[in-house]
Amino acid sequence: MFYLPISNLFLMKFKAIVADIDGTITCEKRELHLEAVKKIRTLKLPFVLATGNILCYARTASRLIGLEGAVIAENGGAVAVRFDLQGTYEESMEECEKAYSFLSQYFNLTKLDPHYRKTEIALRRDFDLEKARSLLKTLNLDVEMVDTKYAIHIKSKKVNKGVGLKKLANMMGLKARDFVAIGDSANDVEMFEVSGFGIAVGNGDEIIKEAADYVTEATYGDGAIEAIEFLEEKGWI
């Protein structure tokens, strides 16, 4: 007779956590949520940051929180495993620039951190996204636009935080499935899909709540604390 040992049925242990930054470990006005930072500092397992923001922002956040420098930035386009190692970048900017030039004919677009951003383009959220998306459809480019609630990103369809997580997990000798992912918006969906368990914070948008295995009641950094406490209570970390 085939049966699974009881220990396998009940033992669900994750080896690391990956958390989004903006909207997840911040407060409503985007400052770092200090209680969430305190909670993160008590953890014994690797804690990775994954952001749509640029690599130096992610590295700085990691340093100031007291982490090891394992980060996913530019929505998966840039990945670094430790402070003393260079980041790796996807070759995905060319298509994004074509989309940007095309859309600039219709909108007055403002790039965010263009000198530091190497794999995608982030724009100020002051134009009609739906209109831009339908205009972009008329071109045959392998790019898409994602709204994080902090910026609108023009990014390659091949690059996302899920792809970044797989790459980083591999560098750490882990699988993406070994991670619990915590996030708040559309750019966290793929990271939820490849991770072992996805937790959306209460302020998350509908798309991420639908992709989540669990949604916290609390919002922003309080939601991240609730997520970690939930995992601890379950004995999953």
Ligand SMILES: O=C(O)COP(=O)(O)O
């Ligand atoms: O940079 C953004 O647009 C949002 O960043 P996040 O992925 O950390 O929420």
Ligand SMILES: [Mg+2]
């Ligand atoms: Mg976010």
